Amino acid sequence: MPQPVYLNNAATSFPKPPPLGKEVCSWLDALPFHAGRSGSPARDPLQSCRQKLARILGVADPARIALSRCATESLNIALHGLRLKTPTVLASAAEHNSVLRPLFLLRRMGRIDLHLVPCDGQGRVRRGEWLRLTKELRPALAVLTHASNVTGAVNPVTELFSAVHESGGLTLLDASQTAGLLRLDAGELQSDLLAFTGHKYLLGPTGTGGLYVRPGIDLDPLLTGGTGVRSDLQEMPPEMPMRLEPGTPATPLFAGLAACLDWQEQHPPSRPSMDRILIRLEDGMRRAGAQVIAVSGPRTPIISFTLPGWETADAGLALEKGFGIICRAGLHCAPLIHEALGTLPGGAVRFSLSRFTTDDEVDAAVDAVRRMLHGPR
């Protein structure tokens, strides 16, 4: 069996940068530390991580970034914590369940009226419909994924969120698929809140994520508890980020994420190289006979497809177990997008690349698909 080929980076990135393991272990072996509680290390890894994240997100004040376990937690903090002027909320059919499920729960609790804007056949939100509904409904909040985790199609966030602002609403961007991959600037993107994860294209460990909250927005905390300071208060302190960060933080993991961000700054990914490998994969897949979901315009390094004669789940299993091509098959936790893509009920197989993916790896994936469809060479 040849070496496994990892093409599931939209789920979590692999491999990780060299400093990650060493940095996490050094903090696990060090005297415990939590800023404001005890100890006085030379540097506060949480603060250091927050500063680096602020640079990546184009945020002036690092204190406006609350650290969390993952994007799902960040999105829940935002969606449950906002005090909306009206119950009207707009989102898209391209959203991940980390957005949809909190929204469906809030709807069942009677706290919001939810309106979902459909996608086109590439997985991009229908721009005209979004703008029309924004004008007509004047939502108090609009939530949108920066890029589809199924097709990689990047949404024109600045335009879509500008329209929401013009109608008086707030905006929440799910940047899970783009942080570390695309240049982000929360202000330019018109994002009042921005949720991200550390373990995908920021290359950090699982268990890390965060939420940017624009100055002037006050969220009710989703969780409450100890903060190490202001212990006399009955409720969470008003100051960010501690307002949204109760409990003991995962210091070693965020120290590791900070090391990954440093490494990434010193070794910036080559987008032309990634794009070239993505096109090589896409061309090869089409030649092999895969039905690739075509995406034009800005996109992340994802190819989703189905294989004639193969059920999607079987294709994913055969690729992974039969050929060692580690990928993802099914609905990808984004169930609503598949209607527009025409991939119900089974969903699609997804190959998602990273800066580390090589020509040989994508060639191995194409060869596996070709053999599944046409037999041995």
Place this chain on the structure above:
Amino acid sequence: MDLVEIRELEDCFDGGSKLEYRFSAAIGDEFMRRMAAGSRLDFFPEFPRPFFKIFHGNGIQVKGVLGDSCVEVYFPRADMKKIRRQFEEEIGRLLPKRS
């Protein structure tokens, strides 16, 4: 060879369920063919690890690769409890006996 673990993977759109059955040893050609006796077998021996899918008459589908220690099994919604129990009894009879 023993059945050592059964793990739920996911529920399916049609109301069925998918479970993973893990055995104490790798699945070989003989065990696969015993599982497939009287059923349709799609077999891809040319893959680096040969892939198989067995379609039982009662709607159960068993998928895996030779050399691996687990299979994925799909159970249709209708009579799920009953056919799952029957499948597990059958698997117990088919497992290669320890020498």
